Amino acid sequence: MAESIYSNYPPDLSPAQQKFLVTFVKDWAIQNGLAVRPSPAIIPSGADSNGVLATNAPVTLFPSPFPRACFEEATALQEIYNELYAMITCNEEWLGKIVEGLIEVDDFVSNLWKVHLDVQKEGYVQNLSLGLFRSDYMAHVLPTGATALKQVEFNTISSSFGGLSALVRQMHTELLASPPGSSINYPPHPLLQSRVPPENPAVETLSAGLAAAHKAYGVSKSTPALPLCVLFVVQETERNVFDQHALSRQLKTIHNIPVFRVASVDILDQTSIPSSNPSRPLLYQPPHSPDSTFEVTTVYLRAYYSPDEYKSSRDWLARTHLERSAAIKCPTVLNQLSGCKKVQQVLAEPTGPDHLSSFLKGKDNTLVERVRDTFAPQYDLSINSQGRELALNPDTALNHVLKPQREGGGNNVYKADIPGFLRSIPESDWRGWVLMELINPAANAQNVALRNDGEVLRGDVISELGVYGTILWENTGKVLHNEQGGYLLRTKGKEVNEGGVAAGFSSLDSALLF
Amino acid sequence: MAESIYSNYPPDLSPAQQKFLVTFVKDWAIQNGLAVRPSPAIIPSGADSNGVLATNAPVTLFPSPFPRACFEEATALQEIYNELYAMITCNEEWLGKIVEGLIEVDDFVSNLWKVHLDVQKEGYVQNLSLGLFRSDYMAHVLPTGATALKQVEFNTISSSFGGLSALVRQMHTELLASPPGSSINYPPHPLLQSRVPPENPAVETLSAGLAAAHKAYGVSKSTPALPLCVLFVVQETERNVFDQHALSRQLKTIHNIPVFRVASVDILDQTSIPSSNPSRPLLYQPPHSPDSTFEVTTVYLRAYYSPDEYKSSRDWLARTHLERSAAIKCPTVLNQLSGCKKVQQVLAEPTGPDHLSSFLKGKDNTLVERVRDTFAPQYDLSINSQGRELALNPDTALNHVLKPQREGGGNNVYKADIPGFLRSIPESDWRGWVLMELINPAANAQNVALRNDGEVLRGDVISELGVYGTILWENTGKVLHNEQGGYLLRTKGKEVNEGGVAAGFSSLDSALLF
Numbered sequence A, B: 001m002a003e004s005i006y007s008n009y010p011p012d013l014s015p016a017q018q019k020f021l022v023t024f025v026k027d028w029a030i031q032n033g034l035a036v037r038p039s040p041a042i043i044p045s046g047a048d049s050n051g052v053l054a055t056n057a058p059v060t061l062f063p064s065p066f067p068r069a070c071f072e073e074a075t076a077l078q079e080i081y082n083e084l085y086a087m088i089t090c091n092e093e094w095l096g097k098i099v100e101g102l103i104e105v106d107d108f109v110s111n112l113w114k115v116h117l118d119v120q121k122e123g124y125v126q127n128l129s130l131g132l133f134r135s136d137y138m139a140h141v142l143p144t145g146a147t148a149l150k151q152v153e154f155n156t157i158s159s160s161f162g163g164l165s166a167l168v169r170q171m172h173t174e175l176l177a178s179p180p181g182s183s184i185n186y187p188p189h190p191l192l193q194s195r196v197p198p199e200n201p202a203v204e205t206l207s208a209g210l211a212a213a214h215k216a217y218g219v220s221k222s223t224p225a226l227p228l229c230v231l232f233v234v235q236e237t238e239r240n241v242f243d244q245h246a247l248s249r250q251l252k253t254i255h256n257i258p259v260f261r262v263a264s265v266d267i268l269d270q271t272s273i274p275s276s277n278p279s280r281p282l283l284y285q286p287p288h289s290p291d292s293t294f295e296v297t298t299v300y301l302r303a304y305y306s307p308d309e310y311k312s313s314r315d316w317l318a319r320t321h322l323e324r325s326a327a328i329k330c331p332t333v334l335n336q337l338s339g340c341k342k343v344q345q346v347l348a349e350p351t352g353p354d355h356l357s358s359f360l361k362g363k364d365n366t367l368v369e370r371v372r373d374t375f376a377p378q379y380d381l382s383i384n385s386q387g388r389e390l391a392l393n394p395d396t397a398l399n400h401v402l403k404p405q406r407e408g409g410g411n412n413v414y415k416a417d418i419p420g421f422l423r424s425i426p427e428s429d430w431r432g433w434v435l436m437e438l439i440n441p442a443a444n445a446q447n448v449a450l451r452n453d454g455e456v457l458r459g460d461v462i463s464e465l466g467v468y469g470t471i472l473w474e475n476t477g478k479v480l481h482n483e484q485g486g487y488l489l490r491t492k493g494k495e496v497n498e499g500g501v502a503a504g505f506s507s508l509d510s511a512l513l514f
């Protein structure tokens, strides 16, 4: 089924058809904020010193076919996945054991854990946590030709592209459904007939999560009471700003909540915790209005997810400063750590204790097994383990990917590179890595991408589905808000192993369900 | 009153305040399509060969104060102004006399007139005309300190910036009214307290005009009937595309009308009039869907307004081709010619026949006089005329501007330059020019502009108010649709004499009424 649906898709484009689609997409993207700041690669150095230029986000010209059953299963499982990672985060002892196994080999995990221990020693003053998650999957083609949903990773920090992917869905829908009465934007093709991508309420869902936390924070902990706000903590050199602005616009205009943005390097200058107040409210002083002070209900991290963001001890101080405050963190350090690949691998272990069932006790057993069915086989690399054997054997390595604990791609080692890579690092570091069986995507999927420099690429592609969910919980395990909604379809050229859309390797897409 | 309101406006900005506003505006502009394609001046040649980059339209950081009485008078007079120019266009004999006086000195007017004569000879097949007008004014400060509304020009073709100026109004409103409960985006200032610019329904008004024409066209004149569409005729190298897309998006999504864009150079390739059909429907074949044919109900010209757009006889052929078709033209050649500065000057003549009253006969006399009150003193340069005397005398020249028949700025001669300029051209060409007394704007108005290269300029400014109106009429004089709605406030640095926003000389603004 899957193979045949892809065999003649997308239809060929004449030069005039391609020109029309490219012009439409380039203009639509800027008109609607489906944009990114351009990378230095496409702006000569010295030009645009004021940083005014923008370009379209990399997008596919066509929506990609995606199996309906996989899409529906992924959305059906998002709320239980939200709860699973909330419960893992609540179990500091269990998570601590996993983290302690990584401390010697992974400085980043080790430093994050230290932040947690420092704050724990002083005592946390906020018992609520907010998760804005994205669970990433592929449609795995079985030898029978049927497809099964397999999880690639679960993102617990800075889950991005909700804002832009909702726009791509809107753009593809307009292309499919216009002009009214005679849609001729695409060449005729059965898949493009009277079919549009499913609605994508990613912005609504993610913003509603932030709004729920803002409300749950309650009244100001300051005397006299201060006005409350949500704080987006961002990277100083972020180029994916319009994705973030889609959420802040929704928070401001629909939820009526003040939102400010602070670069992570400015956290210690622009926020403070009054030492005289044992509730430790996080106060924000906007540099453009130095007489105003806001109390931060919710810190939304679109930064601090990657080791290279922590350049000095000052950055770790800033992270600790946020963690010890009364603001609700999205995410906490513990919740960030729950996204380690090692957690995924331990959950997937076919033998030993059934951690998954423990975390989801009380849930319908069928539902728990449906979660388990999304796990791809994955292994640690301990001595005499099956994982070590599969990784070092050049034949079996070809069917695997080696992942560090980091989220977000860019650090994985693939296939034939695995044995050599492992031999190039100390054996003592191997436990920092997880070996995962490669997921087998449809062999003949194709699409046409418009890069953010305007180049058009046609070729074999792999699509990855991310489903968004938000959850707000108490550290006792009580859940206050749990929602699923919105998706990201990210489509990359098959020769490209990594999936960083912002870097231009892959494209934002939307799904035509079949 | 006017002088004092401007004296301490806008408030000073600290570096942090300016940085905040500039960052807000740069990002808001791209997120919401308040954008232009960058000029070659800010993109090094060779870079961006695919034309993907965009930048913010030039905008003011603050809305500009504008006298409420002038704003309200301008909007109150728009519908009668619409009708005045419709009636002038209907009176081919009267207009022809003015045009014939220009034919020897103005090739462009002469060639436009020829298009009309050619089509008249064959016979027009469409008796409806559509106007999307913009009447441009300044608030003229009288010696008493009071202000009076004075017209700068009346635009009958390609009246632009309706799409972008509605966005500027939205942006300034967000800056003024957020964050909810404690607006701190601007430094405190009485003018910025609980006041927002008037609503700006320019997109709704202009699109409703196009939609009214589309509907009034009626059924297809082809056998078998063809699907109907609106055609935007644009310049091949247009950079102000997002202003135009704001209208086409409204037409497509709200009015459900198919809209296509054709570069003026492609008109003869992509449209045709079947010689076998005496109704002369204009047929459009989208190059991206060569098997489809649409019948054009309405041709909306965002091209063909400037002589340099007619590079060869082929361009005149294309214009004639559109004119002789059954499509409703926005505007017709005659309606374009009614925008000649000479028409404005003849209407304003204080002696001789009262053309204004004739064109507006049946209208309330007070209303007609209010229209007349918006005319600034203006003169022809005929032998022994007052105009010639005022233009050649270096002292009186200082108080005047010399205008050719062209719309849109960029061709005017100012003040001390006038006598020398006139002496540099043959005296026989003088009748191609109109001398107009300069309008006296508030002396001490200031603002801060963000250019589209990101440079920030603070200084003395002059604001010009444009009010949009649409009218659909039969050449018998019967009016089918007449509406006013939306405005452009264009603010330029005082040292700059011309007002081309697209060229970056001036900025889009919105009005704070006082």
Ligand SMILES: [Mg+2]
Pocket (backbone or CB within 6 Å): A136, A152, A153, A408, A409, A499
């Ligand atoms: Mg991922």
Ligand SMILES: [Mg+2]
Pocket (backbone or CB within 6 Å): B136, B152, B153, B408, B409, B499
């Ligand atoms: Mg003008």
